[in-house]
Amino acid sequence: MVPNYIYEEKLFSRINAVIFAVIVGLLLYALIYQPLAEPFGTNPAPNEFLVFMILLFSAIRINFSTLRITSDYNDLNIGYGIIKKPFPEKRLKSVTLIKPEQFFMADGASGLAE
Numbered sequence: 001m002v003p004n005y006i007y008e009e010k011l012f013s014r015i016n017a018v019i020f021a022v023i024v025g026l027l028l029y030a031l032i033y034q035p036l037a038e039p040f041g042t043n044p045a046p047n048e049f050l051v052f053m054i055l056l057f058s059a060i061r062i063n064f065s066t067l068r069i070t071s072d073y074n075d076l077n078i079g080y081g082i083i084k085k086p087f088p089e090k091r092l093k094s095v096t097l098i099k100p101e102q103f104f105m106a107d108g109a110s111g112l113a114e
Contacts, residue, residue: 007071013064020061027054 030040031050063081070077076087 005070005072007069009069011067011069013067017061017065020057020065024054024057024061027057 027050030045031047031054034040034044034050035047063083066080068077068079068084073089075089076092078085078087
C-alpha cells in the first residue's frame with residue numbers, strides 16, 4: 001500500500017556528502033598507498049581496518065546525505081535514511097513552510113520541540 005502523503009520533501013546535503021567523500025577518499029588513498037609504497041608511521045593501520053572504515057563512512061554518507069520530511073493526515077515524519085522520527089499530529093503546535101533562502105535565518109525546529 002502506497003502512503004497518502006499530503007506533503008513530502010527531500011533535502012540533499014551537499015556539505016555532508018563532500019565531507020564524507022573526502023574522508024572516504026583519504027582512507028582509500030591510505031589503503032592503496034600503504035602496500036605499494038611505505039606504511040604511515042611506525043605502527044600502521046591494518047588494511048582490514050581501513051576497508052572497514054571505508055565501508056562505515058560510505059554507509060554513513062549514503063544514510064545521512066538526504067533529509068526526508070513527509071506528512072500525512074496523522075503525523076509528520078522526519079528522518080535521515082533508516083533513522084526516522086514520527087511526530088503525531090496532536091503533539092504539533094504549528095507547522096510553517098519557509099523559503100530555502102530563509103532557512104539559516106529561522107529556527108526550523110521550533111514547532112517540533114518536545
